Amino acid sequence: MDRFFRILELNKIFNARRTPVSRRDLEELLESNRSTIKRTIEEMRLYLDAPIKYDRKQNGYYYDLKEGEHPFEIPGLWFNSNELFALMVTHRLLSKIQPGLLDASISPFRRRIEELLKGKEAGRGEIAHRVRILQAAVRPTRVDDFRKVTTALVNRYQLRLFYHSRSGDETTDRIVSPQRLVYYRDNWYLDAYCHLRNELRTFSLDRLKPIRTNERPAKEIDDQNLDDHFTKTCKGMFPTAVGMNRA
Structure with missing residues (x-):
């Protein structure tokens, strides 16, 4: 404890x-x-x-309370900065989840967080009113597309998709082997081995349209190569760095 x-x-x-x-x-x-x-x-x-x-x-x-005196209450704010950030971000993410297969399981968790944010340890609702978690430019991901990608990912199947590149403003038909879903700076990305380019690539989920899973098993990439790719990709996502393997 x-x-x-x-x-x-x-x-x-x-x-x-x-x-x-x-x-x-x-x-x-x-x-x-x-x-x-x-x-x-x-x-x-x-x-x-x-x-x-x-x-x-x-x-x-x-x-040492006098007769009829109210019970002693713990004063003040009991969240540190990391706990408060985690709680607020979790609440924001859960509030954006659309009704689906997990709704019945997630709803009690979401309500519990709301109770915490409105409790006396959180200033009886003042945190939710006074604190804001500002997100970067969030690009919406279609629910059905997200499900198709995650299904192929966890079942380790190849996936056929159409991908529209921002840099080249063109749409390509690809077969990929999904490796990891990455939630980075408020947006979803798929790290996958691209069988068209024959290397690891990162796909922004708002830019892809999954067509169907392929019965062929996904090509497996070891964790170290995936970690190295993620580090390189993160540097390339912003103007201060170069070297991203764009899809």
Whole structure:
């Protein structure tokens, strides 16, 4: 159990009890050792102004709350920058998913994130209102096309597709062996071995039209070559670098 959840659990325990809780009981409830419990209590007193008192006669800790006083609430914002970014991006991505085969499974997860963003640890909804995750130029991908690509990818089949190149403004008919789907800077790409060019290429999903899967098994490329290709491709996607193997 990490520090954040220990504090939440201690707060829950003290709010639920009106009699002191022994350190040994706290160690068992939180599955933590003596020094960890002591350190967590001191942090709650020092940083959260938690009204934790120690009763020597009963050898236990408790919240020193007056009769009728509301339970003590953990103040402040409890997300660090990485957690907040991950939560907001996940919520944004899930909110863009169209109804489909996974909708029943994803909906509870999406609702849970919304509850977190509206909870007291997140300022009771202020995060969702005050924080924005700005995406780059997002190019929409057709749902049916995406499914055809992923089907060929996971079943390890070759795929026939039409691809419209931005650089040459031409459409070509190709057979490819899908290797990896890549979500990079808010857009989807397919790393695949192109049997027309006889090398690894990166295809932007908004520019391709899958025709059908081929019964032939996909050509396998080892992970190191795929990683090297991805690094080279990323450099070539932006004006500051060159060397991309464009499709």
